[in-house]
Amino acid sequence: MNTYEVRIDQINFNTIADYSTVEAFSIGHESCILKFFKVIQEPSLLDFIKAQYQSGKQIRIITPFVPERHLDTLKALIEQLCQEKCFHNSVIIVNDFGLMNYIHRIEPTRQMCLGRNLLSCFDHAPWGSKIYESEPPEIQKVIAQVSFYDDEKMDFFRQYHIREIEANLTEESTESLKQIQKAGFKVNIYGFSFLYGIQRSCYIRRYCADQTCSGTECELPEPLTLDKLWCGAGFYQMDENIQFPSPLYLRGNQIYSKIDDISCNWADRIIINPELYKL
Secondary structure: OOEEEEEEOOOOOOOOOOOOOOOEEEEEOOOOHHHHHHHHOOHHHHHHHHHHHHOOOEEEEEOOOOOHHHHHHHHHHHHHHHHOHHHOOOOEEEOOHHHHHHHHHHOOOOOEEEOHHHOOOHHHOOOHHHHHOOOOHHHHHHHOOOOOOOHHHHHHHHOOOEEEEEEOOOOOOHHHHHHHHHOOOEEEEEOOEEEEEEOOOOHHHHHOOOOOOOOOOOOOOEEEOOOOOEOOOOOEOOOOOOOOOOOEEEEOOEEEEEOOOOOOOOOOEEEEOHHHHOO
């Protein structure tokens, strides 16, 4: 049976909606360290998390890639959060191998989940199958799998108490995700977005280099449409066989699209859009 989890990664998260059908909440941000700091330390959101913890809901922390200049601040904050009662038994979702190693050193028994930014698959790109379409079928089957699906990798991550993964979902990667599940890992699927990429900085900072981050400017998605495709030599090309997603959306430093209608009732956890719970 699926567990439904609401992701709290916005300052303007609706704390007064009816979440009675939700079993879990995760708080933080998967791609922006500045947004992570703001969300995880927002008093109203922490009060909400504490109330949900008291009511028996599962509470998780999601962390992003960590630039070096923010590393010491994040380490201190993680240690502080781990002492909070509502986070005592929380799984920490990691999108940075260095942070994964640090958490394991300070709390060797802390359960962690590998974020989707650390998993790769050729079929996560619309043109992915074009890369290996000339290979024999048996090679194509191997290449199309999620990168985590490897005995040595799974053994390595077990040492760090990684017992779960988060993943984008495609028709082609579904089978390897199910095999990862059979190997003893929980597989958590995003039920509302497919992440195509992360920019070094968000579009707010690109508009103006002096722009400071209040944490709310980037919460509304900006639609993106594809104008042209260019090959490596700089010539315009359009391959009709590539079904490029449209529209794409830009939110903060993320480029994503809405997820295809693919069955994921086999997944252990489905991460759902908090927008579904707007009053």
